Amino acid sequence: MxxxxxxxxxxxxxxxxxxxxxxxxxxxxxxxxxxxxxxxxxxxxxxxxxxxxxxxxxxxxxxxxxxxxxxxxxxxxxxxxxxxxxxxxxxxxxxxxxxxxxxxxxxxxxxxxxxxxxxxxxxxxDEYYRTCAVIVDKGTGQVWEHYIDEARELETIRDRTLRKPNYAAGFAENRVRNKADELSKRHYRRLVGELKQLFGTGRFDLLVVGGHSYEVPVFTEFLPRELRDRLIGSFTVDRETATPEDIKQKVQELVSDHAHQEQRQLVGEILEAKAARRPSAVGLDETLWAASLAAIRTLAVDEGAVAPGVVCDRDGLLARSGKTCPLCGEPLREVPDVIDELTQSVIDDGGDVRHIEPETELRAHQAGALLRFELPPQ
Ligand SMILES: [Zn+2]
The missing domain is CATH 3.30.960.10 (eRF1 domain 1)
Structure with a gap:
């Protein structure tokens, strides 16, 4: 990993x-x-x-x-x-x-x-999120790190609980329950302190919370604004019986939903920028031209898109077809997948690359981008 x-x-x-x-x-x-x-x-x-x-x-x-x-x-x-x-x-x-x-x-x-x-x-x-998953339980907090397709436990925080809060009857029961609530509040605060520290070091992008359905909402109420902003969802799990694999699967579902939502949003931004005539590219030809001029800030390519094309080894020009480079006049080299060349070229020029997994309007266009500047005509 x-x-x-x-x-x-x-x-x-x-x-x-x-x-x-x-x-x-x-x-x-x-x-x-x-x-x-x-x-x-x-x-x-x-x-x-x-x-x-x-x-x-x-x-x-x-x-x-x-x-x-x-x-x-x-x-x-x-x-x-x-x-x-x-x-x-x-x-x-x-x-x-x-x-x-x-x-x-x-x-x-x-x-x-x-x-x-x-x-x-x-x-x-850049494309993968570092996710912190915390599994809360009365008196216990398990902190997991999820990254790409791996998960590992970072630490378990244990606090004192009352063993059997319902053994008492009548008048005493209330006091025992209050005491138990007090202890779990203390536990949640301690857990939040730990999370603040972990997120403060920049180690994580996202937070998910798992636990019993009656505990998760109580715990998330304790999250300060900066952690709540990173929280993408929660799930129900019984810490005692759940395997690491169960937890991993639940976390991955939430992360993948979140990623798809962001990907749809980016496609929306690109199309909006195009409609508003802000610097953007839609469609493979225009996007290749933008990459040739190092104009791409954020590239979006449809996950399954593959297209043959040509590259200029001298200045990095990319196009779908052609014999000679329009920038320098050198002969162009044919490549089986110019979209692969496109993503590498954007990375080399310091731009971001996002692969779009869900079906969006981008599928028909194959690629699009938010640009650093307006393109000169080709
Ligand atoms: Zn050239």
Whole structure:
């Protein structure tokens, strides 16, 4: 699982004077895909082999690169694969090796530099929410971290409760109940304090609350404004009997509903901007032209959209068809999926990419975008 800690660690990496290798490679889990994958790994590593032999580099740098090449090759051979992409950051001379699985495909590339090349990784991870799920129960609060398709328990907070609040009868019963309410209030406040701290570090984007149907609404009343703004929903669950898998499924349903709602909203914004003649692009041709000029702030592509097209290797122009580049006159290269090139180009230019999963008006247009500036005519 890729965790925030690992992402932070990667962002802080540097070669301390030695070269750092960053490698991205798309992965297909089936057998033919695996063979192709290993061929691609070997071919990418071959590309930096001359550097490892380059006498103008210091001995320590060459040695570190040679070890990187051997280690990456060996490690990816052993790695079981899931669909998506693998990113590796390696600097053997400093004992650095980080390998992460990304849930979406990226363009393959290998970069040797003083710093890790992180933009494709951040571009992919931008699409996923970090969700904090808290399961409340009298006297207990279980805090879970959900990210991409993984869940892990962070901590459990236990507070004192009265064991059997209904053993007393008559007059005493009220006092016992009041005492129990007092204790659960204290517990909820403590839990809220913990959540405030977790959200204060920027670790989470969203909050969901689970528990008994009679406890959840009482607890959410205790949430301060800043946490209530992050709350996307709640669910009913019995902490004693629910498995981590049950909880994960409930959280994922809420997160996915929320994501779809945001995606629909973005499509709405793009179409509205178009209607109001604000900088925007609707349709593949216009969106490709916008990306060619680095004009895209937020790109929306329909989840299933694939289209062949052409690219200019010199200036990054993207189009659906053509023989020569309208910007520089160079011959254009044909690609099987220009939408893949489009998303990579937007990430490289520092824009956001959103894949639109639910059926919206965008489906017919394939792609659209909010732009940084008005496009000149093509
Ligand atoms: Zn060109």
């Amino acid at each position: 890729i965790t925030q800690d690992q992402v932070d660690r990667i962002l802080r990496l540097n070669g301390n004077g030695l070269p750092l290798v960053s490698l991205y490679i798309p992965a297909e889990p089936d057998r033919t895909g695996r063979r192709a994958f290993l061929t691609r790994v070997a071919s990418l590593l071959d590309r930096i082999q001359p550097l490892a032999e380059d006498r103008s580099l210091e001995h320590a740098a060459r040695l570190s690169l040679r070890e990187d090449i051997a280690k990456i090759g060996k490690s990816l051979e052993e790695e079981p694969h899931r669909p998506g992409a693998v990113a590796v950051f390696s600097c053997s001379g400093n004992g650095v090796y980080e390998q992460v699985w990304l849930p979406r495909s990226t363009r393959e590339r290998i970069v040797v530099d003083a710093d890790p090349y992180v933009r494709p990784m951040l571009g992919v991870l």
